[in-house]
Amino acid sequence: MEKSEGGHFPTKKAESEPARVQVETDNPAKKLARQLDFTGGVPGQALTVSLPEHANQIIQPEVIKSSQLTVSMKSTQLIRPQPQLQQHILLMPMQQAPVLPPLPLIRPLSRQSSSEAKDGTPKKPKQCNCKHSRCLKLYCECFASGIFCDGCNCANCHNNVENEASRREAVEATLERNPNAFRPKIASSPHGTREKREEAGDGLVLPKHNKGCHCKKSGCLKKYCECFQANILCSENCKCMDCKNFEKSEERQALFHGDHANNMAYLQQAANAAITDAIGSSGYGSPPVNKNRKPQELFSGSMIKDPVHTLGQFQQENQIKASVPPSLLSSIPGPRVSNAAALGPPKVTYRSLLADIIQNHDIKELCSVLIVYAQEAAKMLSDEKDASLKQAKHHRKASYPSSGVEKVMPDDCSTGIQAESIRVDESRLDGADVSAERPISPGTLALMCDEQDTIFTAAAAPPNDLTSLSNNKSFQLPHGQGMTEIYPELERIVLAQTRDCLKKLITLGEIKGKKCSSMVRDTDSGRQNNVSSNGVANTVPPPPSPPPPPQQKVDSGTTAANNACPKVHPPDGNRDVKEKI
DNA sequence: GAGTTTGAAACT
């Protein structure tokens, strides 16, 4: 664009804004890499973003690692593949949290594409090169992504912890201009209204740019185009001219045709997406329905050979999957695949690596198992405690028949349960009251919302259904003991089982992923087409399964839940569990 | 690496 003819430089104004207070020593490499929030807390304090533990676990692999959940980094990377994570995510104040999602993973701009090495290995996110915006405007990708500049090449950067004040102002100003400024540009919300999702009927739902692009000269086939950059097709939201970024565009297909180079990279991305999808995308997922896509756009694949395409497709499919109502973990095998197939010639229809591993009823079963565990463990613990209480009482009576000290708190250490850990607010049983104790992060809220999903309610309502535990406050233990006292231990047990379950799941996913990888390697040299729904040869019959997963490797408690969980629907997992207990 | 092109963001 031509520079302005007038001598009016808004920048000047901008430069003279509050933040001029401090001219940065802009050694980018030395910029602090920290997390902080926008709350304007003391910068130093901003280091400790107080997320609920759960949220932390979700966000930060190292937290998982250091916790009981000794899930390998590898697997956690699979869960959260997006490179932005490696940079420092800024959190908005709670009031603003909905505006700037904790994990702006969807933001598609260059970061997504440029932050990956050619082999698909996520590398350090792109560093901005801002010169005039102080990295406090949306021009700056870091700022726009809600992350601090870290090791960028920017000049006079204020997008760092030292300039928290000006930064906050900038955020506010930006939000004032556009309350959605920090939201993902690509429409996607795991909690997008189901109605909307269903609006599409059985039609496919594709992600689209919320605002749409306005390209004029690039044909939407260059990275100037935000849609293209995000690997999505232009939609009716776009106001672009001469758009070639639609499904059947010859130019587009020509652009992508025949590039196998990054197959593995995209396969990996697919795996990541799959795992994320299977485990439950809390930060991103289903896009709003796209009812009236521009011409073509019904996703017909023909993208087999092009990685870029495939990535787009992966993303799209991933999101589509997320939008398919009740099957939270479903890999959507049959109907969808066939549906997709009906749309055209053999296509790449990405299928979760966990397909065939996790089935809906498995989830239900898992829920049942957890319930059973919970109940049994509660009983067990309460009995145990009761017994020891009696014993202690008896002992004390014997020792101090008439002592006033005999008033023993129920939290007696002799129970083996730490008194402190027992002091759990009763209200916690009621989930909703947890917030009274500490703020709930958007992520946690999202998770809580998820729990209202059908999978947890209607669909999964076995005899010992979740609701009976979670909603039934009257779930009482023998001898009038409330859950309160047992809860921590109970929780520990249940979580341990869940962890083991997930470990196995991860292992199975990895094994399957490896299998796919090797198959792709094999087929990539020999064949050109026919990639099946699992990312493997379509017409070629699936190769013999690799040796059964070395499940022993998965350090697990070897519990019934383990056995029942990831395996393909064991006949009667619940009974096994009960028996084991 | 410098210069150009491009389109989003910011501004009027």
Next chain:
DNA sequence: CAGTTTCAAACTC
């Protein structure tokens, strides 16, 4: 809201 300017990334050489 439309037009213009600013900006930084993408692209080209």
